[in-house]
Amino acid sequence: MTTTWITLTTDFGEDSPYVAAMKGVILSVNPDVRLLDLSHQIPPQDIRHAAFFLAAAIPYFPSSVLHVVVVDPAVGSERAVLYVEVEGHRLLAPDNGCWTTLPSASSPRVICLAEPRFWRQRVSATFHGRDIFAPAAGHLSRGLDPRELGPQTDSWVRLPSFPAQQTGDRITGEVLFVDRFGNLLTNIPAECVGKPRAVLVGDKEVTRWVRTYADAAPGTLVALTGSSGHVEIALCQGNAARRLGAAVGTPVCVLLT
Amino acid sequence: MTTTWITLTTDFGEDSPYVAAMKGVILSVNPDVRLLDLSHQIPPQDIRHAAFFLAAAIPYFPSSVLHVVVVDPAVGSERAVLYVEVEGHRLLAPDNGCWTTLPSASSPRVICLAEPRFWRQRVSATFHGRDIFAPAAGHLSRGLDPRELGPQTDSWVRLPSFPAQQTGDRITGEVLFVDRFGNLLTNIPAECVGKPRAVLVGDKEVTRWVRTYADAAPGTLVALTGSSGHVEIALCQGNAARRLGAAVGTPVCVLLT
Amino acid sequence: MTTTWITLTTDFGEDSPYVAAMKGVILSVNPDVRLLDLSHQIPPQDIRHAAFFLAAAIPYFPSSVLHVVVVDPAVGSERAVLYVEVEGHRLLAPDNGCWTTLPSASSPRVICLAEPRFWRQRVSATFHGRDIFAPAAGHLSRGLDPRELGPQTDSWVRLPSFPAQQTGDRITGEVLFVDRFGNLLTNIPAECVGKPRAVLVGDKEVTRWVRTYADAAPGTLVALTGSSGHVEIALCQGNAARRLGAAVGTPVCVLLT
Numbered sequence: 104m105t106t107t108w109i110t111l112t113t114d115f116g117e118d119s120p121y122v123a124a125m126k127g128v129i130l131s132v133n134p135d136v137r138l139l140d141l142s143h144q145i146p147p148q149d150i151r152h153a154a155f156f157l158a159a160a161i162p163y164f165p166s167s168v169l170h171v172v173v174v175d176p177a178v179g180s181e182r183a184v185l186y187v188e189v190e191g192h193r194l195l196a197p198d199n200g201c202w203t204t205l206p207s208a209s210s211p212r213v214i215c216l217a218e219p220r221f222w223r224q225r226v227s228a229t230f231h232g233r234d235i236f237a238p239a240a241g242h243l244s245r246g247l248d249p250r251e252l253g254p255q256t257d258s259w260v261r262l263p264s265f266p267a268q269q270t271g272d273r274i275t276g277e278v279l280f281v282d283r284f285g286n287l288l289t290n291i292p293a294e295c296v297g298k299p300r301a302v303l304v305g306d307k308e309v310t311r312w313v314r315t316y317a318d319a320a321p322g323t324l325v326a327l328t329g330s331s332g333h334v335e336i337a338l339c340q341g342n343a344a345r346r347l348g349a350a351v352g353t354p355v356c357v358l359l360t
Numbered sequence: 361m362t363t364t365w366i367t368l369t370t371d372f373g374e375d376s377p378y379v380a381a382m383k384g385v386i387l388s389v390n391p392d393v394r395l396l397d398l399s400h401q402i403p404p405q406d407i408r409h410a411a412f413f414l415a416a417a418i419p420y421f422p423s424s425v426l427h428v429v430v431v432d433p434a435v436g437s438e439r440a441v442l443y444v445e446v447e448g449h450r451l452l453a454p455d456n457g458c459w460t461t462l463p464s465a466s467s468p469r470v471i472c473l474a475e476p477r478f479w480r481q482r483v484s485a486t487f488h489g490r491d492i493f494a495p496a497a498g499h500l501s502r503g504l505d506p507r508e509l510g511p512q513t514d515s516w517v518r519l520p521s522f523p524a525q526q527t528g529d530r531i532t533g534e535v536l537f538v539d540r541f542g543n544l545l546t547n548i549p550a551e552c553v554g555k556p557r558a559v560l561v562g563d564k565e566v567t568r569w570v571r572t573y574a575d576a577a578p579g580t581l582v583a584l585t586g587s588s589g590h591v592e593i594a595l596c597q598g599n600a601a602r603r604l605g606a607a608v609g610t611p612v613c614v615l616l617t
Numbered sequence: 618m619t620t621t622w623i624t625l626t627t628d629f630g631e632d633s634p635y636v637a638a639m640k641g642v643i644l645s646v647n648p649d650v651r652l653l654d655l656s657h658q659i660p661p662q663d664i665r666h667a668a669f670f671l672a673a674a675i676p677y678f679p680s681s682v683l684h685v686v687v688v689d690p691a692v693g694s695e696r697a698v699l700y701v702e703v704e705g706h707r708l709l710a711p712d713n714g715c716w717t718t719l720p721s722a723s724s725p726r727v728i729c730l731a732e733p734r735f736w737r738q739r740v741s742a743t744f745h746g747r748d749i750f751a752p753a754a755g756h757l758s759r760g761l762d763p764r765e766l767g768p769q770t771d772s773w774v775r776l777p778s779f780p781a782q783q784t785g786d787r788i789t790g791e792v793l794f795v796d797r798f799g800n801l802l803t804n805i806p807a808e809c810v811g812k813p814r815a816v817l818v819g820d821k822e823v824t825r826w827v828r829t830y831a832d833a834a835p836g837t838l839v840a841l842t843g844s845s846g847h848v849e850i851a852l853c854q855g856n857a858a859r860r861l862g863a864a865v866g867t868p869v870c871v872l873l874t
Binding site: 114115116117118119120121122123124125126127128130131134135137138140147148176177178179180182227228229230233234 | 653666670794843854
């Protein structure tokens with residue numbers, strides 16, 4: 104299968120030449136591919152941020168797309184580079200669990216990259232994005248059978264997940280992600296909470312439950328069903344994270360009616 | 361008409377998965393389209409910034425391009441989502457006035473999106489970029505007649521504008537935009553000022569009028585005709601906004617000779 | 618020769634409409650070209666940063682790509698706009714030396730843009746990216762013979778370079794680049810240093826030499842062969858630049874064994 108699109112997700116930022124070098128290597132292997140930036144602003148070496156990002160973005164893509172993910176603090180060590188097929192989506196990613204939060208009803212197909220003939224001739228110890236991921240992606244996009252890349256495996260790093268817990272009339276979870284607006288995205292499924300009495304963010308209480316941000320006056324703290332179906336806390340026309348001093352990992356507790 | 365290119369302009373930033381999800385939805389509807397990022401760094405919910413950005417960028421595009429704009433603080437409320445044709449340019453934008461600063465000699469054609477069959481099946485209350493704008497853009501790029509999207513309208517939100525005013529030998533206006541170099545872009549047409557005696561930025565005077573930034577010594581404050589034909593204030597090899605303590609909205613007054 | 622790809626490298630940032638305007642002009646001339654962002658986060662007017670970026674990125678691209686570089690503090694002055702072919706790579710860049718650090722075994726071919734018929738009809742004094750570079754790039758991508766752009770020249774600005782120097786058992790050089798992870802990239806070729814006794818960064822000593830970042834405990838300062846083959850200083854799972862108070866230009870000294 105040939106691939107029209109390759110997407111790129113990294114923690115390289117945009118003032119460094121690393122992303123550009125990867126793009127050059129991919130185009131050297133397949134000048135006909137289409138390249139799409141997803142993000143290069145994953146915080147440095149933040150595997151959890153990458154995992155949240157991928158789980159919230161990849162499912163919306165058609166399955167022919169190949170996603171290249173380089174958030175790779177263990178580059179050059181014994182950690183493997185993986186080709187993954189999960190629910191029809193195809194990724195190249197380091198074996199650090201970053202892709203394992205993708206929704207998956209069936210078993211993923213995972214291949215360990217082991218064939219240097221699909222890599223750059225000299226592989227550095229510190230930039231596998233350029234030397235392994237990019238050329239392998241180029242070859243895959245030209246129709247290379249993934250089995251050529253290396254042996255299949257059924258062992259890989261899984262990111263531990265801490266689902267929300269219910270005890271009596273309380274569901275406790277945590278902030279998974281803070282977006283650019285300061286909205287707090289939690290791991291508490293909104294379908295479980297109905298219209299709750301209150302939501303505690305750390306020790307601060309949010310009592311207003313709304314349908315969308317514009318449903319309360321500017322400056323009001325609100326809770327609502329976020330676009331991924333989980334409880335979200337927002338400050339109308341403001342930044343809830345700043346107002347509440349909240350961040351990824353801040354405990355959140357929903358008090359049910 | 362099929363569209364080769366869809367551009368994206370949002371206030372989503374690049375560490376959040378929102379832009380990536382929109383790209384996935386568009387490619388799911390039309391994998392043959394070409395995607396182009398204009399900016400995802402519009403300041404959060406800053407409709408005026410978006411309006412300046414669009415007015416300064418869209419006119420340079422050929423008319424076949426479809427521009428998707430999601431700076432949308434009122435998402436999920438009763439505000440409409442619009443398809444707009446203005447001077448041959450085509451946009452999808454929330455009805456908050458962000459596109460109404462585009463130069464327009466004739467009446468724009470405006471359609472209110474009302475047909476959920478061109479949206480995602482479940483539409484969230486907080487992410488219409490993914491659930492309405494992206495799939496509608498995908499369908500338009502495949503040649504969908506915009507009339508299918510919903511009814512035409514001649515009522516929409518207009519952004520108020522405050523043109524520069526002349527009184528005697530003074531033209532007063534304001535800073536509309538501060539760019540990354542710290543240059544102050546104003547709303548005062550340069551063709552009206554000739555070579556002025558001085559330009560006041562707040563209470564600070566700039567007396568040097570030049571043709572381009574390199575025409576004065578490093579560290580000199582200068583005024584000049586900016587690339588959009590308006591009066592601009594710059595600090596040679598420096599940051600005028602910082603030096604002058606100026607920002608969007610700072611009053612500017614040109615003293616004519 | 619027609620060109621499928623045009624890349625863009627600027628110091629314009631992403632909240633300003635400048636990059637978008639350039640993209641619009643290019644597509645107006647050639648709607649079939651493919652556009653690729655390399656970076657718009659070159660620090661404002663930082664020619665040295667641009668030079669490092671280009672030397673580290675361009676060599677990985679196939680030669681059919683056209684690279685447009687607009688880091689141009691002298692815009693509008695007498696400085697020329699150049700079309701350059703160097704080792705098969707093709708660039709449009711201001712004549713400020715930013716491209717002269719690209720590896721080059723043979724003489725580059727350099728043409729001075731002088732034919733306004735390939736520019737926008739009105740050329741501003743402050744935005745040649747939109748008015749000269751973008752339309753010229755569009756025409757080149759459609760197969761325009763570069764000789765049409767203007768006369769060939771053998772005189773251009775060269776960026777001075779300060780290679781590392783060996784004296785006895787010391788090699789002295791400097792930090793050329795600090796990446797987003799805080800890694801310090803130097804101008805000292807790793808092949809000259811073997812496994813050194815120590816590396817001095819300013820007055821601070823780094824004694825641990827490793828193969829890759831993961832080879833030492835978190836929080837350890839290490840030196841290693843970077844992905845471009847030069848000595849690099851890193852802090853395992855941390856930011857070496859912050860820890861060492863180092864920046865571009867900080868002296869680095871390798872003590873050989």
